[in-house]
Amino acid sequence: MDAILEILVNPAVQAILKIAVIVMGFVMLTGTVLTLMERKWMSAVQDRLGPNRANVGRFTGHGILHIAADGLKSIFKEDTIPEGADRVIFTIAPFFALFASIVIWAIIPFAAPIGGFTFQITDVDIGILLVLAVTSMGVYGAVLAGWCSNNKFAMLGATRATAQMLSYEIFLGLSLVGVFMVNGSVTVSTLVENQNTYWFDGLIPKWGVFTQPLAFVLFFTAMLAEMKRLPFDAPEGESEIIAGYFLEYSGMRWSTFMLAEYLAIVGTAGLTVTLFFGGYHIPWLFADGFHLFGWILELPVWLVALLQIGAFITKTIFFCWLVIILRWTIPRFRFDQIMELGWKKMLPLALANVMVTALVLLAIDHWQAG
Amino acid sequence: MTTKRRLKPLDFGAEPMKIELGPSHPATHGITRFAIELDGEVVVKMEAEIGYLHRGFEKEAEATNYIKIMPYTDRLNYVSPLINNVGYALTVEKLFGVEAPPRAQFARVIMCEISRITDHLTCNGATAMEIGAMTVFLWFLKVREYLWECVEEVTGARLTTNWARIGGNANDLPDGFLPMLEDRLQKVEAVLLEGEALILKNRIFIDRVKDVGILSKERAIEHAFTGPMLRACGVPYDVRRADPYLVYDQLDFEIPVGTVGDCFDRFLVRQEEIRQSISIIRQASDKLPPGDFHCRDRRVWMPDKYEVFNSIEGLIDHFKIVMDGPQPPPGEAYQAVEGGNGELGFYIVSDGSGQPLKCRVRPPCFNFVAAMGEMTVGHYLADIVPIFGSINMIGGELER
Numbered sequence: 013m014d015a016i017l018e019i020l021v022n023p024a025v026q027a028i029l030k031i032a033v034i035v036m037g038f039v040m041l042t043g044t045v046l047t048l049m050e051r052k053w054m055s056a057v058q059d060r061l062g063p064n065r066a067n068v069g070r071f072t073g074h075g076i077l078h079i080a081a082d083g084l085k086s087i088f089k090e091d092t093i094p095e096g097a098d099r100v101i102f103t104i105a106p107f108f109a110l111f112a113s114i115v116i117w118a119i120i121p122f123a124a125p126i127g128g129f130t131f132q133i134t135d136v137d138i139g140i141l142l143v144l145a146v147t148s149m150g151v152y153g154a155v156l157a158g159w160c161s162n163n164k165f166a167m168l169g170a171t172r173a174t175a176q177m178l179s180y181e182i183f184l185g186l187s188l189v190g191v192f193m194v195n196g197s198v199t200v201s202t203l204v205e206n207q208n209t210y211w212f213d214g215l216i217p218k219w220g221v222f223t224q225p226l227a228f229v230l231f232f233t234a235m236l237a238e239m240k241r242l243p244f245d246a247p248e249g250e251s252e253i254i255a256g257y258f259l260e261y262s263g264m265r266w267s268t269f270m271l272a273e274y275l276a277i278v279g280t281a282g283l284t285v286t287l288f289f290g291g292y293h294i295p296w297l298f299a300d301g302f303h304l305f306g307w308i309l310e311l312p313v314w315l316v317a318l319l320q321i322g323a324f325i326t327k328t329i330f331f332c333w334l335v336i337i338l339r340w341t342i343p344r345f346r347f348d349q350i351m352e353l354g355w356k357k358m359l360p361l362a363l364a365n366v367m368v369t370a371l372v373l374l375a376i377d378h379w380q381a382g
Numbered sequence: 383m384t385t386k387r388r389l390k391p392l393d394f395g396a397e398p399m400k401i402e403l404g405p406s407h408p409a410t411h412g413i414t415r416f417a418i419e420l421d422g423e424v425v426v427k428m429e430a431e432i433g434y435l436h437r438g439f440e441k442e443a444e445a446t447n448y449i450k451i452m453p454y455t456d457r458l459n460y461v462s463p464l465i466n467n468v469g470y471a472l473t474v475e476k477l478f479g480v481e482a483p484p485r486a487q488f489a490r491v492i493m494c495e496i497s498r499i500t501d502h503l504t505c506n507g508a509t510a511m512e513i514g515a516m517t518v519f520l521w522f523l524k525v526r527e528y529l530w531e532c533v534e535e536v537t538g539a540r541l542t543t544n545w546a547r548i549g550g551n552a553n554d555l556p557d558g559f560l561p562m563l564e565d566r567l568q569k570v571e572a573v574l575l576e577g578e579a580l581i582l583k584n585r586i587f588i589d590r591v592k593d594v595g596i597l598s599k600e601r602a603i604e605h606a607f608t609g610p611m612l613r614a615c616g617v618p619y620d621v622r623r624a625d626p627y628l629v630y631d632q633l634d635f636e637i638p639v640g641t642v643g644d645c646f647d648r649f650l651v652r653q654e655e656i657r658q659s660i661s662i663i664r665q666a667s668d669k670l671p672p673g674d675f676h677c678r679d680r681r682v683w684m685p686d687k688y689e690v691f692n693s694i695e696g697l698i699d700h701f702k703i704v705m706d707g708p709q710p711p712p713g714e715a716y717q718a719v720e721g722g723n724g725e726l727g728f729y730i731v732s733d734g735s736g737q738p739l740k741c742r743v744r745p746p747c748f749n750f751v752a753a754m755g756e757m758t759v760g761h762y763l764a765d766i767v768p769i770f771g772s773i774n775m776i777g778g779e780l781e782r
Contacts, residue, residue, distance in 0.1 A: 058520040164401045168423070168763070242514055243586055251409050251512040251767045341580070343587045344514030346764045347423060 030133045038325070039117050042332070043274040048079050050274075050336045057340045083267070091263035098160035105160065106261070106268035109153025113239075113275035115146045119200045120282045123292050123320035124299060126313055131292075131321070132201070139198040143283060144185050147238050151177040153272065154240075154247060158257030169256025172347050173240065173247035179354040180237040180244075186362035187230035190369040191287060194223050204291035214303060217295045220288035226365045228288045230358060235283070237350065239276035242339040246347040281331030282324075289327055292320040398426050405434045409512060409767045412777030414751065416766065423763045430754045435777035443741035447707025448474050451741070453544045458743060459779040460541060461504045462497035462722040464533065466779075467546035469719035472627055473728035474548045476717050477710035478682055485673040486550045487628045491666045492563070493545065494628075494719070495659040496533060499570065500526045501722025501774070502610075502652040502659075509649060509771035510581055513590045518577045525573045528566045535559055548708055549683050550676025560667050567660050574656060591645035595757040595769035602643065605753045608746050609724020611773060614651045615643035621720040633665050648772040682708045707736035723747045723774050745779045 019025055048063070052075065055062030066077040093102055119142055121132035136142055151174060158170020192198050195206045209218050221228045237244040248256040258269045285291060296304045297319060301311040311319075345353065398419040404410035413434035419427040439458065443451045455470045456463040468490045475481060482490070507522030530540040535556060537543040545552050581587040597605070602615040612619055618637045622630040638654035640647025676683050680699040689696030702709075712734040718727040724746030731740040750773035758766050 054516075058517050059524055060520065164399060168401075168420075172423075245514070246764070249764060251514075252403075252764045254408060340517050342515070342584060343510070343581065343590060345586055346590055346762060348762060349586075349589055 026129075027133055030131075034117055034122070034133060035114060038122075039114060039275060039278055042278045042329070043271055044079055044083075046274045046277060046332055046336070047082065047270065048075060049332075050339075051075075051078075053333065053336050054340045057337070086264050086267035089263040091265060092260075094162055094260045096162035097260065098162075101156050101160040102260075103265075105153055105157035106258075106265050106272065107153075108156060109150055109272035110268055110275065112146050112150030112153065113272045113279050115149075116143055116279040116283060119143065120286050121200060121204055121292060122324050123317045124205075125201075126317060130201075131317070135199060135201045137199060139200045139203070140188060140192075140287070141198055144181070144188070147184070148177075148181055150238065150272075150276070153269070154257045157261065157269070161257075161260040163260050165253045165255075166257050166259045168253050169247045169249065169259065172249070172253075173257055176237055176240070176244065176247060176347075176350055176354075179351060180234045180358075183230055183354065183358045183362040184234035184238065186359070186366060187227045187234060188287070189362075189366050190224045190227040191220055193366070193369050193373060200286065204286060204293065207290040208293045208298070210296075214296070214305075217290060217293070219290045224288070224365070224369070226361065228284075230362050230365065231287065232280075232284060233358065235280040236335065236338070237354070239273060239280055241273075241277070241335060243342050243345050244350055245344055246350055249344070249347075251344075277332050277335050278328065280335065281328045284331050285324060285327040289331075292324040294319060294323045403766065409770060411508065412775050412780070414775065414777065414780075416754070418763070418766075420763060425758050425761055425763060425766065428755045428758045428766070430751045432748075432751060432781055434781070436781040437778075439782040440741050440743065443738055445737065447736045448548060448710070448738070449703075449707055451738075452546065453542065456542045456544055457778050458745070458782065459501070459721055459723070459726070459776045461776060462501035463541060463543045464493045464497040464537075464545060465501075465719055465721045465726060467543060468494055468628070469717065469721070469726050470728050471546035471548055472719065473715050473717040473730050474708075474710065475682075476715040477713060477730060477732050478548065478679070478708070480549045480677055480679045480682055482550045482677055483674045484629070484671045485554070486675045486677075488666050488670045489551055489555050489675065490546065491628050491630065491633070492555070492663050492670075493533070493536065495663045495666070496529050496563075498659045498720075498722050499656050500529050500533075502656050503529075503570075505722070505771070505774035506649055506652050507577075508774075509591070509645070509768055510577070510587070512767045512771050513587060515581050515584075515587060518580055521573050521577050525566075525570045528569055532559070532563050532566055535562065547676065547683070549679055550674070554675040555670075560670070563663065563667070567663060570656070571660065574653065578653065588646065591649060591768050591772075593642070594645045594761060594765050595772060596642060596644045597753060597757055598643065601753075601756065605756075606749045607724065607753070608749075609721065610648055610651045610655060611724060611750055613638065614640035614647035616641055621718050621725050625718060627717065627719060629666070629669075632669070633662050635662050645768045645772040681710075709734060709736050718744070721746055721779075723750070723776065723779070726779070743779075743782055745782065747773060747775045747780050751775055751780060 052062045062075060063078045064072055064075040066072065066075065066081040068077060093099055118133045119136060119139060121130065123131040125131065154173035154177070155170050158166040158173065191203070195203050197203060207217060207219050210216060211218060216222065240247050258266060261269060296302050297316065299313070299316060301316070302309040398421050401418050401420060403416040403418055405413045405415045410416065415431040415434070417429045417431065418425055437457070439454055442454060452467060452470065455466040458466045503522040503526045507519040511519035533543060534540050536559060537545040537552065597615060599615045599617055602612050603617065607615070608619065616639050618639050620637045621627070623637055635658045638651050638658065640651050684703050685696040685699050690700045710732045712732055714729070714731040716727060716729045718725045720726070725744065726746055727744030729742040729744070730738045733739040754770065754773070757769050761769070
């Protein structure tokens with residue numbers, strides 16, 4: 013028994029277990045279910061039922077079996093590699109995309125730490141900067157896939173993806189600078205804990221969205237563009253360049269791209285929640301229970317942790333829903349309009365946000381110093 | 383945002399990239415092929431190649447009697463088949479010099495306008511879909527389905543209607559049809575507003591279609607544009623007004639015109655025409671006179687069964703129509719109707735036999751596709767999609 017405990021307290025073992033639980037149990041699961049839920053939600057918007065025909069005997073489960081059916085279908089489909097394609101790069105390109113959408117989860121906390129145990133795979137010092145680095149890796153998936161497919165449409169998609177993701181990377185970073193300045197830190201645990209402090213005598217939580225509203229809009233827009241969702245899906249541009257950079261892919265490799273896209277949605281939602289919507293925090297819930305207007309409701313530690321995990325997952329799913337509903341509400345930008353929006357509107361706004369934040373912080377410092 | 387933007391290729395000294403859009407490509411619905419030369423993303427040259435849906439309608443018509451040609455006309459413009467039916471019937475009636483009775487004519491107007499609505503709904507919905515507004519497309523298709531149910535109620539089919547006849551219609555409007563239609567029209571009006579609320583105030587949509595694919599009034603006339611495409615350029619030409627057929631001269635409607643002639647104007651013109659068509663249907667329903675739904679001319683319409691069984695003339699007329707088909711006097715006739723896309727003309731030459739010597743269709747979208755190159759050069763690759771959507775190419779009609 014002691015031997016097992018000794019293994020369990022080993023940080024490496026803990027990390028592996030957390031990876032297994034978080035990535036397999038939450039991220040992959042949510043991403044897979046989203047593939048169905050997107051079609052269901054979109055059908056609700058469009059006055060129709062959506063997929064509901066996959067069945068085992070008489071059981072259809074309102075389409076829940078489509079998840080399995082899709083997976084099975086893409087496993088059994090022929091996996092073609094076009095003539096003239098670079099076989100090695102063609103084979104590994106989908107995993108670049110997948111890698112980027114999964115690694116984000118390394119730093120996202122699910123609940124406040126209990127004792128020495130954190131509900132976070134790792135709390136690295138560079139924190140959110142890791143996210144910026146990793147999302148930049150995502151562009152390799154698109155570029156390599158488009159470049160090595162030996163297809164003009166795919167190459168057009170790849171060039172669009174490169175230009176778009178590089179441009180939006182810039183104000184993605186700039187929009188976060190404001191958040192870093194307010195918190196004075198880039199470590200995720202600090203960022204999240206600071207969002208459980210309050211204005212007006214414990215009334216309004218200092219969520220990122222209240223301290224940095226513009227940064228939230230910019231960040232969310234940039235993330236939409238990073239994961240190539242509508243209205244920024246010009247790299248896929250189904251109506252003109254068919255599927256863009258993954259045009260030549262089929263079977264499971266194609267599914268990997270699709271899965272990466274959905275995982276990116278979950279990742280974006282998780283990041284947005286962590287940075288701007290209090291992370292796992294429920295307003296007025298502290299480690300020992302609820303505190304509001306001097307009134308205290310004490311809760312056991314395990315219940316607080318469960319509530320926090322539940323809150324985080326709920327918020328994340330809400331943002332997944334928002335991303336999907338956005339797609340079915342607004343049309344697609346043209347490619348040059350995306351560039352124009354990024355460089356001419358978003359970038360100046362992001363810079364202005366940094367500027368204003370700096371001035372306000374300076375003013376507060378002066379005022380407090382007397 | 384950007385205005386009157388036609389881009390010049392960058393002077394890199396690089397060869398343009400040649401790509402083929404189609405024949406099977408999501409944007410080229412109704413099969414066609416665009417050979418495009420791209421400089422970066424800017425189109426420097428574009429040629430449309432047609433013919434993938436050629437079925438030889440005109441040649442087939444020469445080997446078929448006048449009655450049996452009717453089902454083929456369904457397949458011309460397959461989003462508004464009733465207008466084709468009526469156009470063809472009117473042409474043959476002109477050859478014979480017969481006219482359908484007023485009730486049949488009003489019924490034809492109603493059915494034609496339903497078809498025009500379905501045509502415009504499809505076109506505008508598809509344009510929106512290709513820009514990414516999938517939801518609008520599906521909403522429009524939903525109400526199109528309501529209207530097709532009305533068409534099914536009358537003709538027995540949603541698409542292959544085969545309803546008009548030489549000298550009348552296949553059947554009268556069924557009982558309870560007009561209230562049903564009114565109910566459906568109200569739904570169409572509601573969905574039009576819903577769809578417009580979603581995209582007409584949407585900056586992304588407007589940026590995608592405004593000032594895209596402009597063709598000047600003069601060039602449009604030189605290209606022999608008709609229909610919404612021409613009206614979007616600001617020319618109020620409508621066959622229903624310029625050369626009234628059926629009972630359009632007794633109905634009150636407006637001809638919406640655009641100002642610039644871009645994709646946005648075309649979209650708006652079609653939206654307004656749907657509203658005008660709804661008004662026309664309501665007027666025609668009010669004015670629908672009682673009476674026969676077909677003429678009594680023995681050359682084109684079979685005599686009643688009572689006469690066939692009881693008189694020698696009746697029997698002979700029945701026999702002649704069944705064996706030879708109606709035989710118009712030698713001569714030629716051209717009749718144009720305002721189709722969903724513009725002037726849909728039928729030109730038929732008769733040598734006095736039961737089959738046309740020559741049948742020719744003037745498809746409105748032929749001219750539009752011919753002008754595709756002119757409209758797209760200097761635009762981005764992505765602009766081809768709304769431009770092509772706005773011309774509403776229907777392969778069946780274009781390639782016959």
